Amino acid sequence: MQNIDDIPALVRAIGARASAAARELATASSEQKARALHAAADRILADQDSILAANARDMDAAREKGLSGAMIDRLLLDEGRIAAMAEGLRAVADQPDPIGQVIAEWDMETGLHIQRVRTPLGVIGVIYESRPNVTADAGALCVKAGNAVILRGGSESFHSSGAIHACLAAGLEAAGLPGDAIQRVPVRDREAVAEMLRLVEHIDVIVPRGGKGLVGLVQREARVPVFAHLEGICHVYVDASADPEKAVEVVLNAKTRRTGICGAAECLLVHRDIAEGLGQRIVDRLMEAGVEVRAGAGLRGSVPASEDDFGKEFLDMIIAAKVVDDVDGAIAHIREYGSNHTECVLAEDDAVADRFMQRLDSAILMRNASTQFADGGEFGMGAEIGIATGKLHARGPVGAEQLTSFKYLVRGDGTLRR
Amino acid sequence: MQNIDDIPALVRAIGARASAAARELATASSEQKARALHAAADRILADQDSILAANARDMDAAREKGLSGAMIDRLLLDEGRIAAMAEGLRAVADQPDPIGQVIAEWDMETGLHIQRVRTPLGVIGVIYESRPNVTADAGALCVKAGNAVILRGGSESFHSSGAIHACLAAGLEAAGLPGDAIQRVPVRDREAVAEMLRLVEHIDVIVPRGGKGLVGLVQREARVPVFAHLEGICHVYVDASADPEKAVEVVLNAKTRRTGICGAAECLLVHRDIAEGLGQRIVDRLMEAGVEVRAGAGLRGSVPASEDDFGKEFLDMIIAAKVVDDVDGAIAHIREYGSNHTECVLAEDDAVADRFMQRLDSAILMRNASTQFADGGEFGMGAEIGIATGKLHARGPVGAEQLTSFKYLVRGDGTLRR
Numbered sequence: 001m002q003n004i005d006d007i008p009a010l011v012r013a014i015g016a017r018a019s020a021a022a023r024e025l026a027t028a029s030s031e032q033k034a035r036a037l038h039a040a041a042d043r044i045l046a047d048q049d050s051i052l053a054a055n056a057r058d059m060d061a062a063r064e065k066g067l068s069g070a071m072i073d074r075l076l077l078d079e080g081r082i083a084a085m086a087e088g089l090r091a092v093a094d095q096p097d098p099i100g101q102v103i104a105e106w107d108m109e110t111g112l113h114i115q116r117v118r119t120p121l122g123v124i125g126v127i128y129e130s131r132p133n134v135t136a137d138a139g140a141l142c143v144k145a146g147n148a149v150i151l152r153g154g155s156e157s158f159h160s161s162g163a164i165h166a167c168l169a170a171g172l173e174a175a176g177l178p179g180d181a182i183q184r185v186p187v188r189d190r191e192a193v194a195e196m197l198r199l200v201e202h203i204d205v206i207v208p209r210g211g212k213g214l215v216g217l218v219q220r221e222a223r224v225p226v227f228a229h230l231e232g233i234c235h236v237y238v239d240a241s242a243d244p245e246k247a248v249e250v251v252l253n254a255k256t257r258r259t260g261i262c263g264a265a266e267c268l269l270v271h272r273d274i275a276e277g278l279g280q281r282i283v284d285r286l287m288e289a290g291v292e293v294r295a296g297a298g299l300r301g302s303v304p305a306s307e308d309d310f311g312k313e314f315l316d317m318i319i320a321a322k323v324v325d326d327v328d329g330a331i332a333h334i335r336e337y338g339s340n341h342t343e344c345v346l347a348e349d350d351a352v353a354d355r356f357m358q359r360l361d362s363a364i365l366m367r368n369a370s371t372q373f374a375d376g377g378e379f380g381m382g383a384e385i386g387i388a389t390g391k392l393h394a395r396g397p398v399g400a401e402q403l404t405s406f407k408y409l410v411r412g413d414g415t416l417r418r
Numbered sequence: 419m420q421n422i423d424d425i426p427a428l429v430r431a432i433g434a435r436a437s438a439a440a441r442e443l444a445t446a447s448s449e450q451k452a453r454a455l456h457a458a459a460d461r462i463l464a465d466q467d468s469i470l471a472a473n474a475r476d477m478d479a480a481r482e483k484g485l486s487g488a489m490i491d492r493l494l495l496d497e498g499r500i501a502a503m504a505e506g507l508r509a510v511a512d513q514p515d516p517i518g519q520v521i522a523e524w525d526m527e528t529g530l531h532i533q534r535v536r537t538p539l540g541v542i543g544v545i546y547e548s549r550p551n552v553t554a555d556a557g558a559l560c561v562k563a564g565n566a567v568i569l570r571g572g573s574e575s576f577h578s579s580g581a582i583h584a585c586l587a588a589g590l591e592a593a594g595l596p597g598d599a600i601q602r603v604p605v606r607d608r609e610a611v612a613e614m615l616r617l618v619e620h621i622d623v624i625v626p627r628g629g630k631g632l633v634g635l636v637q638r639e640a641r642v643p644v645f646a647h648l649e650g651i652c653h654v655y656v657d658a659s660a661d662p663e664k665a666v667e668v669v670l671n672a673k674t675r676r677t678g679i680c681g682a683a684e685c686l687l688v689h690r691d692i693a694e695g696l697g698q699r700i701v702d703r704l705m706e707a708g709v710e711v712r713a714g715a716g717l718r719g720s721v722p723a724s725e726d727d728f729g730k731e732f733l734d735m736i737i738a739a740k741v742v743d744d745v746d747g748a749i750a751h752i753r754e755y756g757s758n759h760t761e762c763v764l765a766e767d768d769a770v771a772d773r774f775m776q777r778l779d780s781a782i783l784m785r786n787a788s789t790q791f792a793d794g795g796e797f798g799m800g801a802e803i804g805i806a807t808g809k810l811h812a813r814g815p816v817g818a819e820q821l822t823s824f825k826y827l828v829r830g831d832g833t834l835r836r
């Protein structure tokens with residue numbers, strides 16, 4: 001039985017076991033890792049009843065605490081969600097294994113042959129809030145890339161995550177891999193998070209999944225590197241050269257398909273020359289669809305925009321709208337208010353679109369496509385552990401390949417440096 | 419005139435100017451960046467006399483302070499070193515421009531075309547000690563990759579670095595690029611370093627160049643990400659299957675070619691079965707070459723090894739030596755004592771060499787080649803700003819390409835997410 005009075009010591013012990021497991025996992029075969037994930041999927045389906053029972057305990061506690069409807073919906077598991085979780089595990093299992101891939105190779109005149117090959121990162125710490133399925137997704141992606149993972153789920157989903165974690169551990173065991181490769185912090189205390197954030201000896205990267213409060217805390221306090229985005233303040237700029245039909249449909253999709261995801265559009269920018277025509281038509285269509293449009297001068301929205309509405313992540317049926325002089329006006333606005341997540345330009349003029357995509361430095365820049373495509377699955381990565389807006393290592397959707405590092409293998413034949 | 423009483427404010431102002439310059443530099447043409455570096459090289463040759471005069475001031479102060487011979491040698495500039503500096507700038511100028519390169523691209527069934535393209539990192543902070551030529555090398559590599567750079571050289575090389583920096587600034591100006599793209603912290607106070615380490619708003623990466631004291635300080639204190647290695651404790655393992663001639667020559671080269679560089683071998687590991695034969699012959703040859711061999715049981719060296727000799731970076735004509743049972747014994751020793759920089763296996767047996775290269779996780783793993791090849795030039799990168807042992811983003815030699823980030827460009831045709 002673990003001593004759970006000394007939380008920092010407990011977390012450090014978990015970290016040490018994760019490091020040891022990561023070493024074993026680094027040389028596990030592709031077949032073995034895939035087998036572990038398929039076995040975990042089987043187990044999740046077989047254990048459906050106990051997962052649902054654990055979830056019911058969390059749901060009761062959540063209702064008692066009076067959590068919001070949105071939070072309770074994120075927490076809820078049903079047969080469909082459990083099946084989707086198992087399918088997600090199988091999809092990751094069947095992806096190509098990134099580990100051992102030769103990323104580049106070349107010869108030198110000295111006779112050396114140099115290869116850059118993909119290796120696991122080591123140990124990933126995942127800190128998340130209420131969605132219990134993050135347990136399965138994050139566990140699967142980390143193992144696929146040969147990493148050990150330490151999962152610290154929200155206290156609301158404590159029992160659900162525990163039941164899912166047990167299935168993942170069973171999958172590892174069935175494939176002969178160390179169970180410590182997927183560990184869960186078995187206490188609810190916040191102190192465990194603080195210890196993870198400074199555990200540089202054992203954790204290589206922290207991935208926070210959740211609201212701005214959690215992500216901001218992790219970004220401020222972590223000594224371990226972090227893959228994350230704080231906010232997804234996605235902009236859509238409609239140029240004078242935009243195709244009207246495409247523009248209307250793309251803006252509607254970008255805002256309304258799902259409003260609670262980080263790729264949802266939060267601000268519409270319209271070229272001055274088409275503000276009265278196409279711009280107003282888009283605003284009208286948004287309002288017809290039930291969106292509250294907070295509009296700047298030159299557009300008739302639901303309410304006038306205030307300065308606070310720009311640079312705001314609504315995550316709701318609300319959008320800010322503003323007239324800009326041209327693409328440079330849009331670029332200037334986005335540089336001031338954006339969060340470097342995803343921006344879209346609607347333009348048929350190649351020079352305008354290229355300027356937008358070259359001059360802005362968001363992780364993802366779209367042309368004539370909905371910002372809601374900002375997603376690892378839609379990028380062909382199979383799944384994602386999150387979307388990163390930092391400039392180092394991983395940017396945009398973070399899939400298994402992004403959870404890797406590399407090393408150089410250099411081969412000579414008694415080669416000496418002169 | 420800058421107010422140099424408030425050092426943190428001064429450094430923040432430098433950072434803000436660097437951010438602004440980085441935005442301009444990000445869209446500078448390849449031709450313009452190359453022109454700036456060639457113009458800087460011209461200026462360095464033309465201003466040789468004033469650079470030498472500035473260096474003479476630093477040398478006088480260094481002698482007065484009683485700095486060591488090695489430090490004074492690192493500080494010294496002469497015509498040859500100035501010419502080499504100019505040549506280095508031209509070599510970087512003539513490299514291919516990494517910025518704008520399409521790293522990967524693919525199509526999705528939704529109709530999206532996705533590209534991952536290389537972008538600058540932004541602003542690099544370089545903190546270094548006595549070598550004045552780092553000013554030119556670091557400035558050139560950062561500008562090549564479209565980054566602005568803030569240089570903070572050691573106080574010993576204050577005047578030399580200032581003179582070289584003036585040439586770089588002149589080169590930028592000649593090419594119509596912002597002079598703020600290469601800035602130098604114009605004060606000697608340590609407080610400037612502390613401020614750089616926490617300037618996350620304006621500095622994207624810090625590269626420390628210098629001894630363990632400086633690098634350790636930066637790694638401990640920085641809030642900004644760091645590309646560095648703390649120590650280069652490079653191991654050479656001689657397997658029972660090693661070719662004797664190659665083994666003798668590679669070990670000698672790895673230890674003695676230059677002892678003061680991070681790629682110099684610091685520990686020799688010998689397979690038990692050949693300890694008395696080839697192992698002892700290598701030890702004898704090292705001692706003949708003037709190396710002090712601190713040997714463990716089973717090898718007759720200059721002196722017996724103590725526990726402290728393992729995991730030690732001598733940077734001198736000293737090497738630790740030890741007998742191990744086999745390749746797994748070598749791997750276990752390196753995992754315990756290594757610094758994840760560069761290790762070499764001398765073996766003709768492919769299975770042994772593969773095991774060594776797969777199971778160890780150093781940035782560079784060599785087979786039958788001298789560890790002294792751990793160098794950006796020898797890897798074909800043209801130049802390097804340092805060697806990194808972290809697992810994130812840049813590992814091994816850090817050249818212009820490693821000083822970049824990337825973004826996704828996604829093109830559709832009114833494409834909506836279902």
